[in-house]
Amino acid sequence: MAKQNIAALVIPSADPHQSEYMAAHWQVRAWLTGFTGSAGVAVVTRTRAGLWTDFRYWIQAGSQIRETEFQLFKTGEPGVLEFQDWLLEHLSPGDVIAMDGRVVSMTQEKKYRKLWTDRQVRLRTDLDPVAGIWQDRPALPRSRAWEFPDRFAGQSRVDKMVQIRDAMARAGADYHLMTGLEDIAWTLNLRGSDAPGNPVNIAFVLMGCDRVTLFIDAGKMDQDTTEALSGDGIRVQPYDVIDGALAALPDQTGVLLDPDMVSSALAGAVNPGCRIIESVSPATRLKTVKNEIQIRHLRDTAVKDGVAVVCFLHWLSTRGSGTSVTESGAARKLFELRRQQPDFVEDSFTPIMAFGANSAMCHYRADPDTDARIDDTGLFLTDTGGNYLTGTTDITRTLCPGRPTPDQIRDYTLVLKGHIAVATACFPEGTRGFQIDTLARQFLWQNGMNFGHGTGHGVGFFLCVHEGPARISPHPVDVALEKGMLMTNEPGLYREGKYGIRLENMVLVTEARHTEFGRFLSFENMTWCHFEREMVDPSLLTSAEISWIDQYHRQVYERISPHLESGAADWLRQKTRPL
């Protein structure tokens, strides 16, 4: 920094594809700070170092950076400046901030440049902040790319490209640069394993009106896949020649790209004679709406995954008192049970198995130092999922191996009331997730409580467990919930140092009714596993809420018990009897 006369270095959690879960190669922020969570920004000035991260990671980050120079800034907490404003308070006119232009998106770069330039602070994006410093930096992953069969995808890549080209034509675009790994995987019906839990391939796609180029490391491609792609008009070129291809685009053509996804460096590589058309990638929206074949698979997957989770909960509650189980042992057991289900491929994310005070950390991950034994002294929160060829799952349950306290019962019941309010919501077409989010929080709010994460996120189909852009969260993302979208419903409550509660099912947006006020949507449940009867205080529930729980439990028993051994089935009958 001194040599380049840089006053501050900003290191976001980002790769050239704006992936949520990044290959180790791009985890510069984690390497620098020691904080391993999925979201956070590190800032280094000549005299200070800070780490900004959101609610989900405040406890984990605080513990992981304790022994470092980094100071924790809790994003979203009242009175805490965002890093971009903090920098303005700590820098002077004429100072230079550096960010790596290959990983910062066009939108971010523009926003920060505007903010800082207004205050006479300059932004440079042409430096690699760790060049020559990070000696043992991991190489890019080299997993094989493979074709995802149409019988799972439900739509051929040729059909998808027709849809995308229609959208390009409507936007007046001749070319479309795709950089999102999930968009590329969905569009080309390709899968890989380049990011943990996300079956994607590191690649770029440049789509023209009649031909498509896939930029990908040659070592990932086998002959058959290359030929199949070629048969559909898709040629393969090396990953790192994308800049040249963008520079060589014909003058006067329109290039559609998503400024939230494309890095400022890549946008800068486009031939300046082209018109840039900024818009969300058509695939980003298209892939969130599941087709009928996918929906049929998802309904089956809900039962398969439910069987695995119910077996896991049965095992956990009935193992002999001499059997000691730790959080990591529980994760291994559930993985084994999921692996017995057809079409299972891998966990869809690192399982969260969190006992006692650990459950208060929303995105806790057991490591050898923290790996707690699960006993009857606290609550146990299990948030896990599977990637099946037939769909991706995400489920959270919270149990009380011992006797619940009155506070735990009240908190569990209030969280469950919020869960039910979302599960039973009916809402007009055009409703955005931020309008639904409050339904999950209202009962907690009335009691002076709240939770710091969103109520729900989209879920990919054998893709990323967090799929944008639709969300159910207080964050005002202006994307309507549409028929066919798969979302989670996961309100929670966290008491630091004591316990956490989260209750999560997946839900599919479906059509409910059509009235003189228009079309109304509702949710179809896509997760089958009981809640904990002994954690529910029926006196806090309306009769409609009690009916919902009883009816849900009846369905869980009907769908799951035929796949259980008789001991587990009897146990499930007890767990699902009416309140």
Place this chain on the structure above:
Amino acid sequence: MAKQNIAALVIPSADPHQSEYMAAHWQVRAWLTGFTGSAGVAVVTRTRAGLWTDFRYWIQAGSQIRETEFQLFKTGEPGVLEFQDWLLEHLSPGDVIAMDGRVVSMTQEKKYRKLWTDRQVRLRTDLDPVAGIWQDRPALPRSRAWEFPDRFAGQSRVDKMVQIRDAMARAGADYHLMTGLEDIAWTLNLRGSDAPGNPVNIAFVLMGCDRVTLFIDAGKMDQDTTEALSGDGIRVQPYDVIDGALAALPDQTGVLLDPDMVSSALAGAVNPGCRIIESVSPATRLKTVKNEIQIRHLRDTAVKDGVAVVCFLHWLSTRGSGTSVTESGAARKLFELRRQQPDFVEDSFTPIMAFGANSAMCHYRADPDTDARIDDTGLFLTDTGGNYLTGTTDITRTLCPGRPTPDQIRDYTLVLKGHIAVATACFPEGTRGFQIDTLARQFLWQNGMNFGHGTGHGVGFFLCVHEGPARISPHPVDVALEKGMLMTNEPGLYREGKYGIRLENMVLVTEARHTEFGRFLSFENMTWCHFEREMVDPSLLTSAEISWIDQYHRQVYERISPHLESGAADWLRQKTRPL
């Protein structure tokens, strides 16, 4: 258009101050189309003419443009293109669109220019679309400006300027251009009557670090006011020399202006050697938070206005059967009753007195053709307000002079449940209005119903009855509700051709409690007038909702009845007895 080679003309509802209620001089769209509502955009191409307006005005606009060439486009209805996209579908590359740069805001101009330029359609903003065409165009209003005493405002203009200059310093600004008429009135504690219902003066303000210039027509200013301003460091210049003053700003200085409020023409007049700092005007936010003196006045005003409205409702329900009353007659009566209250100045907006099918039009305004007689054959909706020196009010009640139908009772009860859900909400600090909005709609949604306007808006203090930027609406306005903000709570339901229901109180944001989850806010009621007991179906209410109604009614009786004659007081006791 042919002479200037213009393919399309866009005429928004806007003036150089982005006022909601504009002086007649700037009502170009109303003059051109005949549609008199407060919001809407007219578009004229060589072969077609369209009018875009939102839900509130679909019925009114449809009727007012029926005999014209203009086609109605219902903004917000699924499948209806916004005008800017419709234009792209109907124009060709190379075509030119004209909009008046003196009334289009910087934000809009930038948005449309970007969108259209991407599709090779040009935007010109240097033409006055009606120059030489609108022969009898009204002149600008010349109402006198007068000082609003500190005992009502609760804060001196000198104090306010200190707050604004603090904000300017934090933003790195040397100058601040204010164009919003309410911001100017609030900052300088000046009032006028240049817009119907809004006690403002048409003016601009240019604030520097040590001096302030008010640009205003000299005819509006008297000697005393000019001297008082001068004593506080504010000099007066003519309204139309603002461009020259902006051009003469010193090089290298920072000019803070709100791109949503400042016209593109005015922004273009700023010396290009200045740095433009785009930000909401400090006064815009500051004025929404009412101070303790204002709050004391508002509590008194709630009683005064409640007395006027209760007297009106008593008169309406007890007048002899021989007395025929029309909508406009009802408006005159309520105006007379308000005028008897101390410190009353004027209606805060054109009263909505809507009987029968007219009540289905949210912003209905009686005219000689539609002025209905109020009898027992339908519902009567009355949405009115007063501008008092002690605050601005806004209240809606819906009555049934005859016998309500079961549908009307169910609809009224569902709307009231939404009203109560907002009135009793508790929510964490930082909550935005769009998070509250759903509370008002949830019961309607469950029954396949909805309403097309927001649940609430901010209210000025002896200023505009619609005060931004905070709103309670599905629109994702990212402004938190803060302690001291005065909002309305007005869910509704509209059945075209049959009836409309709207139930509106004002509420003040107050601190509720502080827990381990942070600070929580709630609403203090600021409107005292009974609801209609005979329109409520208690079987649809929870016991908490019934208690709320009974308790509210008890308070209405206690606060209002001491100011009533005995006949009216007895009547009110009946109207407010427990359910």
